[in-house]
Amino acid sequence: MKRKLLFGECMLLGDGTEPFNTVIPFRLKGRFVLKDVEHALNVLQAKHPWLNAVIKYDENKAPWFEVTERKIIIPIRTVHRKGEEQWQEESKKEWHTVFDSKENPLIRFVWIEGGDVSDMLFVFHHCLCDGGSAMTLLHEFLQLLDNPSVQINLENPILGIQDVVPNDILSNRRQQLKAKLIGRLASTVIKCIAIEKRGIDRKKDYLIHWKFDTETTKEIISFCKYQEVTVNTFLSAVVLQAFKKTRKKAFNKVSCPVDIRRFAPQIKDNHIFAFGLMIVVSLNKKISFEENLKLIQQAVEKKTSKLNPYLTMMVLESAHDAVKKFTKLLKFGKSSNDCMFSNLGRIQIPSEYQQFSLENVFSPSVIGPLGNTTTMVTSTFCGEMDFSFIGSEGYLSYVEALTIRDEMIKTIQQQLESLVVS
Incomplete structure (x- = not known):
């Protein structure tokens, strides 16, 4: 299973060498064992295909989410809990830790283990999911941690723009032309903008x-x-x-x-x-x-x-040739x-x-x-x-x-x- 990254996802991914990470911290009162945490994460991967995906590039150097045949495991980093604010320091560490997106999933987990109280962090590359997705995964993880046999719904993953934009809009010639014209204009303008060689x-x-x-x-x-x-x-x-x-x-x-x-x-x-x-x-x-x-x-x-999310997505998808220039514009502008x-x-x-x-x-x-x-x-x-x-x-x-x-x-x-x- 694979799908090409959309324009916005490509922008967030960049060239894959710099972190763009989201950290979801939460605190639990109770005692846990590592195998139960591992089980919960394994089930999440079984229910959400893109949690098993790495980034692969095609002949045009365009990035794709790809679920590989080999089993990839969500990494767990365990540290000893030393204080109430430690989750903040661990969050900052995770901001700066690059995902090896070609070999490992775009998600990892941190367990700040403290006996009766644990702080835990979900860490995602921002190109993988937004806050809404992250909250769903957190809820499901907690259900599985509490009851390993609980049933979690299997995600029917989004495989491309066709799974988001209704077919009557996506196939509408007038909408297609409008999106293409706006996309081409935006792409041309972006390519003409001078960019500073060095950012702040x-x-x-x-x-x-x-x-x-x-x-x-x-x-x-x-x-x-x-x-x-x-x-x-x-x-x-x-x-x-x-x-x-x-x-x-x-x-x-x-x-x-x-x-x-x-x-x-x-x-x-x-x-x-x-x-x-x-x-x-x-x-x-x-x-x-x-x-x-x-x-x-x-x-x-x-x-x-x-x-207008549908038109916006169609416009952006027609401007993929400008995504690298647009990313540089955001970075150095x-x-x-x-x-x-x-x-x-x-x-x-x-x-x-x-x-x-x-x-x-x-x-x-x-x-x-x-x-x-x-x-x-x-x-x-x-x-x-x-x-x-x-x-x-x-x-x-x-x-x-x-x-x-x-x-x-x-x-x-x-x-x-x-x-x-x-």
Whole structure:
């Protein structure tokens, strides 16, 4: 079984020599043995074909996911747990560890073993799967770790664009022509753009983690309902406000991923897939924070309604000859946004199992070589809103990042207090 990588997946893979890794950390309370962890991972591989895939290149040097005949095993790295924050240090190690994609799977596992409490990390190459896929795999892993005989549904894998884009659109001559014309134009423009020979030295990478307790999280949700905006809109505005107050040269732009599954029902929760959509939001500096919430909500709804994943995929697939130039453009071009902000929302994974309890699912972290690494990921598990702030000194200093975090917390508290007063 094999399939050619889509445009976006090729971009994330690059030439395979630099890491672009996503880390999913979680904490379990209970005792485990290695063979049970190995069994759970083996069953996941049996149910999800692309977890058995390596990267192969055809005669045109195009990369393919290919499930080989030989058995490949998900690597497990075990370390002794020395403290509550060790998962952060191990996450950073995994950011910088390149996948040997020609010989090994694009997934590995870290077990920080601590007796009654263990921290564990799923690590994926970002070209393999997105946050939605990762959460499904985590849920299935926990079910198997708790009960080795539990039945997990077999994934019917995506084998190409034809499994995502409906046939009536994919075979429509008008849509084909439109996609080809836009793709050719984009490809020509990309090829004509001059690229710097050297990118910004990103220097040391860092991870800042914090969370809100259940009471504060409830208050944030109530505030958003009162303001008639989504939590994502509120937090995006908070991020923009924090950058504006902290940095003189802030771009006033935050990129927000949008889950393609909202628009393409062909992509199921258990599909291993990594194609993303994106919108950009900004503040109007002439109006108040509260007024900006309404404005951003309107902008998000308008931009989201215009997203067309099917046409976008068709356009990109017609521009494969420009993927290397586009990747270099992202890698060496100047940054034009402050941050990527991703809200996974409520993680709907049970916390209690027969053999153990899931104490925490920390917000994932992701870092790669394509330009500005500044990324913030938030998620909510067991009623607590959790944040991972990833960055590099060459783009945003650690001291500035701490100030941005503090400014975010301050802004949120001020808004919650204003609701109480009103």
